[in-house]
Amino acid sequence: MRQTTVLTNILSLVTICLASIPFALAVESNTKPYENNENQAVILMYHHFGISKHPSTNIRLEQFEAHLEHLTQAGYEIWPLTKVTEYIRKNQPFPTRVAAITVDDAYLSVYTEAYPRMLKRSWPFTVFVATDGVDRKYPSYMSWQQMREMQKNGVTFANHSASHNYLIRQKPGENKQQWKRRITDDIQRAQQRLKSELGHAPMLFAYPYGEYNSLLAEVISKMGYAAFGQHSGPAGIRDDIRALPRFPMAEKFADLTSFKQKIASLAFFIETQTPWDPSIDRNNNPPKLEVTLAHQHGISTDQLTCFASGQGPVDVEWQNKQKTKFSVIASAPLPTGRSRYNCTAPSNEKDRFYWYSHLWINLTKEHKK
Numbered sequence: 001m002r003q004t005t006v007l008t009n010i011l012s013l014v015t016i017c018l019a020s021i022p023f024a025l026a027v028e029s030n031t032k033p034y035e036n037n038e039n040q041a042v043i044l045m046y047h048h049f050g051i052s053k054h055p056s057t058n059i060r061l062e063q064f065e066a067h068l069e070h071l072t073q074a075g076y077e078i079w080p081l082t083k084v085t086e087y088i089r090k091n092q093p094f095p096t097r098v099a100a101i102t103v104d105d106a107y108l109s110v111y112t113e114a115y116p117r118m119l120k121r122s123w124p125f126t127v128f129v130a131t132d133g134v135d136r137k138y139p140s141y142m143s144w145q146q147m148r149e150m151q152k153n154g155v156t157f158a159n160h161s162a163s164h165n166y167l168i169r170q171k172p173g174e175n176k177q178q179w180k181r182r183i184t185d186d187i188q189r190a191q192q193r194l195k196s197e198l199g200h201a202p203m204l205f206a207y208p209y210g211e212y213n214s215l216l217a218e219v220i221s222k223m224g225y226a227a228f229g230q231h232s233g234p235a236g237i238r239d240d241i242r243a244l245p246r247f248p249m250a251e252k253f254a255d256l257t258s259f260k261q262k263i264a265s266l267a268f269f270i271e272t273q274t275p276w277d278p279s280i281d282r283n284n285n286p287p288k289l290e291v292t293l294a295h296q297h298g299i300s301t302d303q304l305t306c307f308a309s310g311q312g313p314v315d316v317e318w319q320n321k322q323k324t325k326f327s328v329i330a331s332a333p334l335p336t337g338r339s340r341y342n343c344t345a346p347s348n349e350k351d352r353f354y355w356y357s358h359l360w361i362n363l364t365k366e367h368k369k
Contacts, residue, residue, distance in 0.1 A: 037093035037094065037095065037096075038093060038094050038095070038096055038098070038266070039093060039094070039236050039237050039238070039266070039267050039269070040094065040234035040235055040236040040237065040265075040266060040267035041079065041084045041087070041088075041094050041098040041099060041100060041234065041235055042098070042099045042100075042234045042235070042247065042262065042263050042264075042265060043081070043084065043099070043100045043101075043102060043228065043234075043235050043244065043245070043246040043247070044067075044099060044100070044101050044102065044246065044247050044249055044263075045102050045103070045104060045228075045230060045246040045247065045248050045249060046059055046064075046101070046102070046103045046104075046114065046249050047059075047103065047104050047105055047107065047250070048107055048109050049061060049064060049107075049109040049110065049112075049113035049114045050064075050109055050113050051107070051109050055250070055251055055252065056250055056252075057250055058250060058251055059249050059250060059251055059254055060251050060254075061113060063249075063251060063254045063255070063256075064113075064114070064117070065117070066256045066259070067249070067254070067256075067259055068117060068118075068121065070256065070259065070260060070263070071099060071263070072121070074097065074263075075097055076097040076098070076099045076263065077095065077097060077098050077099070078099055078100065078101060078121075078123040078124060078125075079098055079099070079100050079124070080100070080124040080126070080156060081100045081102060081125075081126040081156065081158075081202075081204060082126075082156065082202050082204065084098070084100045084235065085204065085226045085241070085244075087237065088226075088235060088236075088237050088239060088241060088244065089226070089241060091237050091238070092237065093237065094237070099263060100125075100126070101118070101123065101124075101125040101126070102125065102126045102127070102128065102206070102228070102246060103125065103126070103127045103128070104127075104128045104160060104206055105128070105129075105130050105133070105141075105160065105164070106127050106128075106129040106130065106133070106134060106141055106142050106147070106157075106160075107140055107141060107142070108139070108140055108141060108142055110127060110142060111142045111146045111150065115150055115155065118155075119153055122154070124154045124155070124156065125155060125156070126155075126156040126157070126158055126204065127147070127150075127155060127156070127157050127158070128157075128158050128159065128160035128204075128205075128206035128228075129147070129157050129158070129159070129160050129190070129194060130160045130161060130162070130163070130164035130190070130208070131160075131161075131162045131189070131190045131193040131194065132162045132163055132164065133164065134147075134193075135193065144197040144198075147197070147198060148197070148198060151198055156202060156204075157194055157198055157201065158194070158201060158202050158204040158205065158206070159187060159190045159191050159194065159201060159204065159205045159206070159225070160190065160205070160206045160208060161186050161187055161190050161205075161208050162186050162187075162189040162190040162193065163186050164208045165186070165208065166208065166209060166211060167183050167186070167207065167208060167211065167212075167216055168211050168212065168213045168215070168216050168279075168361070169363065176215070180215075180219060183216065183219060184219060184223070187205065187219075187220075187223065188223075203223075203224050203225050203226065204225060204226055204227075204228070205220055205225040205226070205227045205228070206227070206228045207227060207228065207229055207230075207243070209230070209338070210229045210230025210231065210248075210338065210359065211338065211361055212227065212229060212242075212243050212278070212359075213277050213278060213279045213361070214276065214277040214279075217240075217242040217243060220242060221241075221242050226241045226242075226244065227241070227242050227243055227244065228243070228244050228245075228246055229243045229244065229245060229246065229359060230246060230248050230359075231243075231245045231246075231340055231357040231358065231359040232245060232246075232247050232248065232262070232340070232342060232355065232357040233245040233247070233265065233267070233355045233356050233357045234265045234266060234267045234355060235267070236267025236268070236269075236270070237267075238267070238269060238270060238294070239267065239270075240276070243359075245357060247262045247263075260351075261351075261353060262355070264351065264352050264353075265352070265353055265354070265355040266298075266347055266349075266352055266353065266354045266355065267354070267355075267356075268291075268293060268299070268343075268345075268354050268355075268356045269293055269294040269295050269296075269297070269299075270291060270292070270293060270294065270356065271292040271293060271294040272290075272291070272292045273289065273290070273291050273292075273358065274289070274290045274291075275287070275289075278358070278359040278360050278361045279361055279363070280334065280360050280361065280362050280364075281362070281363070281364050282364050285333040285334055285362060285364070286308075286329055286330035286331070286332060286333050286334055287329070287330070287334070287360055288327060288328070288329040289327065289328045289329070289341055289358050290319070290325065290326070290327045291325070291326055291327075291328075291343075291356070292324060292325045293324045293325070294324075295324065296322075296323060296324055298347050298348045298349070299345050299347060299354050300345050300346040300347065300348070301318075301323040301345060302323075303345055303346050304316055304326065304343060304344075304345040305343065305344055305345070306328045306341055306342065306343040306344075307341070307342045307343075308328075308330035308331070308334070308339065308340075308341055309334065309339035309340050309341075309360075310335070310339070311330055311331055311332060314328055314329065314330055314331060314341070315328070315329075315331075316328055316343075328341055328343065334360055334362050335362065336362050336363070336364060336365060337361070337362060338359065338360070338361055339359075339360045339361075339362065340357050340358060340359055340360065341357070341358045341360070342355070342356070342357045343355075343356045343357070343358075344356075
């Protein structure tokens with residue numbers, strides 16, 4: 001009798017365990033739709049908050065609220081930018097759904113609008129400070145005292161140059177050595193002001209206007225900075241630490257549908273990109289871009305689509321049968337100023353796209369006809 005009772009209990013226990021397995025698997029499937037490790041984090045970049053007179057760099061408050069709510073509901077981890085940079089330097093995979101939030105220029109609306117909303121969620125973020133504007137007490141900028149208050153609550157302040165000039169551009173009559181000395185002094189002055197007012201400053205640098213070239217990147221690299229542009233795309237562990245991408249968030253391109261696609265984007269496995277330097281002139285305009293993928297696992301290469309700024313879709317030419325190398329060239333010359341080639345391809349994960357952006361800078365003045 002006793003043996004029968006024991007056997008019955010064991011069978012009941014096994015039945016309960018087996019019955020619970022599908023439920024456990026279903027819960028696991030629902031809560032972890034992505035792989036456990038990923039090759040990128042998404043870095044967001046903002047400027048103004050609720051300042052409608054600057055639509056090209058402003059985010060409407062209802063848009064910003066929607067962004068923060070989606071990050072919360074979708075379970076994103078908001079990391080300090082220093083931690084994201086450390087992972088990229090070490091080529092270390094990220095956990096799922098990692099994002100970092102950055103703001104350029106230290107405008108007053110960061111303190112009055114963004115900071116309270118971030119503080120409420122206990123989320124870290126990084127402000128890149130153009131220090132001359134703060135020192136001159138421009139009314140549109142935060143004060144050092146406001147920044148000290150924010151710093152006590154986990155906000156990081158980093159280098160955006162002192163002058164916020166177009167750093168890659170040499171002045172008339174200025175040779176490369178003079179340019180290099182001027183730029184180095186500008187960046188060092190900003191770093192010193194941050195340290196003097198706030199006690200310390202991380203070795204992070206955001207290019208003013210997102211402009212960089214090989215010469216400026218070399219200066220930044222030798223000084224020991226990780227640097228950030230304004231070209232779209234997730235920051236992958238294979239990306240060049242001298243010019244990591246960020247998604248610019250301005251009201252025209254910040255609707256929630258677009259935001260959800262960007263925050264869930266994946267980094268291409270890029271082996272090489274030629275040229276790396278974004279500078280172009282009359283002799284190489286429109287510029288040809290060649291990209292070699294380390295591999296194409298998970299990428300729907302047949303659906304790779306590229307766009308040129310102001311021109312829409314452009315042809316993608318595959319250079320080999322394996323579809324690991326492709327080239328892109330715009331159909332017409334790019335205008336003076338900044339342009340981009342943006343390339344996307346669906347992944348084998350639902351509603352997720354691989355995303356890559358290449359910056360171009362044309363300093364050639366257009367001739368009036």
